[in-house]
Amino acid sequence: MLAEQGLSHLIQSLNVLYLLIGAVMILGMHAGFAFLEAGTVRRKNQVNALVKIIVDASVATVAYFLIGYPIAHKVFLLKPAADYLPTQGLELVRFFFLLMFAACISAIVSGGVAERMKFKPYITAGFFLAGIVYPLFEALIWGERFSPEFQSWVKHNFGAPIHDFAGSMVVHALGGIIALPAILLLGPRMGRYVEGKSRPIPISNIPLLALGSWILIIGWFGFNVMSSQNIETISGLVAVNSLMATAGGIIGGTLFGKNDPGFIHNGALAGLVAICAGSDIVNPVGAFVIGLVAAWIFVKAFVYEQEKLKIDDVLGVVPLHGLNGLWGGIAAGIFGQKFLWGVGGVSLLSQIFGALLTTVYGLSAGYILYGTLKAIFGLRLSEEEEFQGSDLSIHHITAYPEERIKF
Template sequence: MRQLRKAGIVFATTGTGALIASSAAAQEAAVDTQYILNSFLFLVGGFLVMFMAAGFCMLEAGLVRSKNVADICLKNIALYAIAGIMYYLVGYDLMYDGVEKWFGTFSIWNAAQGAPGGADIVGEAGGYADHSDWFFQMVFVATAASIVSGAMAERVKLFPFFAFVVILTGLIYPISGAWKWGGGWLDQLNFQDFAGSTIVHSVGGWAALTGCLILGPRLGKYVDGKTRPMPGSNLPLATLGTFILWLGWFGFNGASQLALGTVSDAVAVSRIFANTNMAAAGGAVAALILTKALYKKVDLTLVLNGALAGLVSITAEPLTPSVGAAILIGAVGAIIVTLVIPLLDKVKLDDVVGAIPVHLVAGIFGTLVVPVTNPDAGFGAQAIGVLAVAAWVVPTSAIVWFVLKLTVGIRLSEEEELIGGDAAELGLEAYPEFVDGVPDGGRGVAAGSSAYAGSTQPVGSTV
């Protein structure tokens, strides 16, 4: 029996009927393969983004003082769990189910509607397993919540923070997400945000900014018109967290292609990986050079945030730029963030890990620069998208924070803040042997700040 090979598919030519049957079988196999590859992309991208939760945790644990490390670790693992539950109960359907303009339905997510036993059907739901899509979307909402925890660290109460996470992940994020990714009015306006510079990062940044303004700075941070440095507990840990986030971003951006079943999809994902990596590289190098030029000594924390700023900046459009353009976008984003971080101290806005400059400011920049490399995008629509998300997230976040403040309170007492969240809320220490061995047990309002006396760097750079 002679065989004909075409596009990698074997067709039998023993007769017309056999050829048709074989062709149908080959087409079915091709559909199956596409389905598997698309689902695989969602799953791999999803667990890479989930691993970013560990990156945020390590970054924040390294940048807070030792007396708050266990507290911030608990916040990060709990917010991830809360985000998943809320996205299942209401968030996913609110963001994707039947969105016409503003939002979908208030209902619990149900996979593969109409399928026997809830099983997925090949060829349905766009050619991927429903659970793979839900999982990939869910880990994104957890990322938005992680941004808030770092900015408000060291003085926000545990359970009021969790209450805010419930509202953010179940209501605030899904509604603004529906406007673009659910096919709502911003998508109809041709607003472009490939992987979420605005839909994810700016949402978390606006929520963090609102919370920090209402919460106020840490005790002793601003005294007599001067800013007192509060160095983090573990810079190697913060560096590890940055590398983990860098790795996870390949899933964040790459899997946002949403398909891997064709050659063009594979090319697109590869291009996104390269651009994502090089934007981070451009951001790190730009921050390194700028801090050396401005402060005579390189600031590690600013370089870490420079890399993250590059990643956030490229997230709105990681596909259309060339590699060189991606480096420039990351570098400009990092320069902006490096200059904004010390400005926050001048206005007495205490952001412990630099989340607001990195995720909000770089997120806005990355969104607005999309038309430079993507001819299908327009500056007007991009600006409208940025302003619309701000107009939604800021008031809703403020309402939630104010309600919590007036009812249960959102801030640790002065005594609790002085001894640290670990002892006050958890009754333990992250580094018990180490903490007892340093001056003041690491409990002073500016523990370790003497090491920075006379520094030419901005006191807010230990973000």
């Protein structure tokens, strides 16, 4: 009896620790987003990349605390500190953990709209993304608000609930798809397409890009594993599937991207985006294939988007997070099947429906949000500001103030 009481208190303590480790690892991923972008943009926009992500995460904290979490999970967090003590603040760390997902949406968009967007509308969008846009969708798939009814409706019609263990669709595809209207409403950077011809703009710093990628890879194990949200449901399968998809993505990036460091380091992320949804139900070999295909999708779609469609998506977030998020959702419906050594209990139809739903919701939300902000503030820096770089024009400093020589 005493032992049982002791055990149940210990498990509660461990759940706080478990969610905290996950939350802090994903908080770290935001540093990853920041350095990935800083390394990919030109030197004159590195500061802006770093600042956007860290300020974003803070604004998202406020928005999700006050509005987003109550929307999705039906729990208001404004109450005296003492009320949290009996459960050791478990609800609060759950908020922290889920907030970190919410904050990813704007961090994903950031990479697409880099080097030319105004700061204020960018940050304002971040507030609404974490406060309303994401939580509504989260409420539908995962949350306590609409999810129970909606998922049982999906199950009834398509054979199983939409399965998205760690957010291939709910987080990554949504973020990547929301970015598309933002990118189109902004238009390409000056000089990116001249008289209909593509003129790729060289990136600045591959070690910084690699640093960002590595930080994201490491943090992603918190993103995926701790998505079980309970220490007693931790699964080594999730961890190793994440690893196998990363390996598949890196090897795919090497092969399809012809040894290019950008494709290799982003290939890892492509694999990780795609494995989120099914990491708890696919086989490690399936996970490897999912990652390999994700790298192929990223390489091909990135080139097609930039060169054929002439969409100036600086970090390639639409293919990286958008398309690969959708691929991950669908792949869970394929490789999760028992005959492919998956755990089963998933329906390909439901997954395709989920992917369509994410696409429609993301495109609509993105157009409404960034369209409104464009009408109110304007989205784009002036030509002079863009030429000067967002570092000087927004932050009044360059990334390397001591330098005389500019590159």
